Amino acid sequence: MFAVYAAEPNPDKPLDALRVGERPEPEAPEGWVAVSVRAASLNMHDLWTLRGVGIKPDQFPMILGCDGAGVLPDGSEVVLHSVVGDASTYGDETLDPKRTLLTEKHQGTFADTVIVPARNVLPKPAALSFAEAACMGTAWLTAYRMLFTRSGLRPGQTMLVQGASGGVSTALIELGRAAGMRVWVTGRSEEKRALAARLGAEGTFESGQRLPERVDAVFETVGKATWAHSMRAVKPGGTIVVSGSTSGPDANADLQRLFFMQLRVVGSTMGTREELAALLRFCELAGIRPQIGAELPMAEAADGFHQMLAGQTAGKIVFTR
Numbered sequence: 001m002f003a004v005y006a007a008e009p010n011p012d013k014p015l016d017a018l019r020v021g022e023r024p025e026p027e028a029p030e031g032w033v034a035v036s037v038r039a040a041s042l043n044m045h046d047l048w049t050l051r052g053v054g055i056k057p058d059q060f061p062m063i064l065g066c067d068g069a070g071v072l073p074d075g076s077e078v079v080l081h082s083v084v085g086d087a088s089t090y091g092d093e094t095l096d097p098k099r100t101l102l103t104e105k106h107q108g109t110f111a112d113t114v115i116v117p118a119r120n121v122l123p124k125p126a127a128l129s130f131a132e133a134a135c136m137g138t139a140w141l142t143a144y145r146m147l148f149t150r151s152g153l154r155p156g157q158t159m160l161v162q163g164a165s166g167g168v169s170t171a172l173i174e175l176g177r178a179a180g181m182r183v184w185v186t187g188r189s190e191e192k193r194a195l196a197a198r199l200g201a202e203g204t205f206e207s208g209q210r211l212p213e214r215v216d217a218v219f220e221t222v223g224k225a226t227w228a229h230s231m232r233a234v235k236p237g238g239t240i241v242v243s244g245s246t247s248g249p250d251a252n253a254d255l256q257r258l259f260f261m262q263l264r265v266v267g268s269t270m271g272t273r274e275e276l277a278a279l280l281r282f283c284e285l286a287g288i289r290p291q292i293g294a295e296l297p298m299a300e301a302a303d304g305f306h307q308m309l310a311g312q313t314a315g316k317i318v319f320t321r
């Protein structure tokens with residue numbers, strides 16, 4: 001079948017490991033289902049996979065794509081939940097030490113067909129297109145958990161999102177706005193800050209710029225490049241929620257500020273099936289749709305990867321079949 005995959009790990013030139021070609025058609029074991037993929041979205045995770053981060057070398061070749069939406073053999077339209085883990089033992093499958101995301105151990109969604117455990121498909125809301133639904137399973141789910149499960153923010157409070165145009169960032173802006181937060185955003189260019197404003201940010205700032213006042217919570221996926229600013233931006237007793245470190249993880253922890261200002265630094269990863277169901281319902285009820293910056297045929301996936309690697313994002317990059 002057609003597939004976009006990583007041939008081998010390549011830490012320095014990740015796009016050299018990208019292949020668009022043929023992979024064997026998968027067969028669903030008992031308890032799993034085969035989903036005919038209609039759309040899937042690109043995540044930074046796919047670039048990490050090409051670099052060999054978060055995946056063992058013997059797992060290559062690996063079909064890329066952590067999320068998606070498609071159709072079951074009986075014709076029902078579904079959204080994929082990409083966390084494969086044990087929810088019955090841990091209550092929350094993201095806390096299962098053996099949990100994996102699609103593309104770490106199991107093949108991903110940039111293909112004609114993907115197989116997943118039956119519990120990892122949810123009904124696709126009719127209000128969302130396949131392309132929109134494909135954005136939900138990773139970036140939007142991560143943003144939902146950061147904001148609603150991990151931050152402790154209440155409507156009317158102020159949140160700072162580091163980064164304006166990325167998948168997680170745009171999801172945080174739209175979700176925060178819809179939930180009644182005052183959303184402030186840093187962006188690396190005027191164009192990206194204008195996008196954030198269009199999506200509902202009340203204030204936009206250059207990266208590292210001093211804010212008019214300290215915020216209740218900061219949302220971090222950038223890491224080293226923005227960490228010092230995040231630590232300065234949050235008010236005493238406030239929270240920094242972290243789900244990524246794109247620019248590098250080895251930031252100065254600034255422990256003195258951490259204890260003196262009584263800050264909370266909270267980690268967050270993906271989300272549960274139940275959170276994904278709630279996210280889908282929230283999008284329907286609040287009438288919000290993911291910001292899609294580029295929609296490309298899956299055969300042209302390499303263009304999307306180049307855009308993400310160059311930081312040329314304007315929301316999600318989606319591939320369709």
Ligand SMILES: NC(=O)c1ccc[n+]([C@@H]2O[C@H](COP(=O)([O-])OP(=O)(O)OC[C@H]3O[C@@H](n4cnc5c(N)ncnc54)[C@H](OP(=O)(O)O)[C@@H]3O)[C@@H](O)[C@H]2O)c1
Nearest residue numbers: 044142163164165166167168187188221225244246269270
């Ligand atoms: N833990 C999890 O479950 C989870 C889930 C999803 C994503 N993540 C992580 O979150 C990160 C973002 O993923 P994504 O898919 O949203 O990527 P993306 O769409 O490529 O977005 C990257 C974002 O990072 C910002 N950025 C990158 N380098 C920067 C720098 N040097 N200074 C300031 N801002 C910078 C960009 O800001 P501008 O808009 O200003 O360019 C953009 O908003 C990745 O590290 C990913 O691995 C983790």
